[in-house]
Amino acid sequence: MKKYEKAISLVLVAALSLSALFFIIKQNMDAAILSMTLMFTLTNFFRSRTFKEKGHDKEANWMRKMSIIFAVLSVLVAIVMLNG
Numbered sequence: 001m002k003k004y005e006k007a008i009s010l011v012l013v014a015a016l017s018l019s020a021l022f023f024i025i026k027q028n029m030d031a032a033i034l035s036m037t038l039m040f041t042l043t044n045f046f047r048s049r050t051f052k053e054k055g056h057d058k059e060a061n062w063m064r065k066m067s068i069i070f071a072v073l074s075v076l077v078a079i080v081m082l083n084g
């Protein structure tokens with residue numbers, strides 16, 4: 001992963017973490033859960049890329065699958081928020 005990609009991933013994950021904390025303090029649990037699932041999606045995605053670059057294919061595939069699961073869960077949470 002290039003230096004600027006690592007910085008971008010760090011900023012994105014930090015922003016989502018802070019937004020989750022903000023929504024927890026504001027007691028908006030739906031938005032907090034959405035922020036957390038998006039954060040997990042990004043962290044697993046970037047971890048998958050890092051494992052792939054290091055040659056850990058089995059771990060990279062596992063992290064990619066976890067990223068996809070959290071992405072689907074994020075969409076489901078967003079749908080629940082819009083309908084609820």
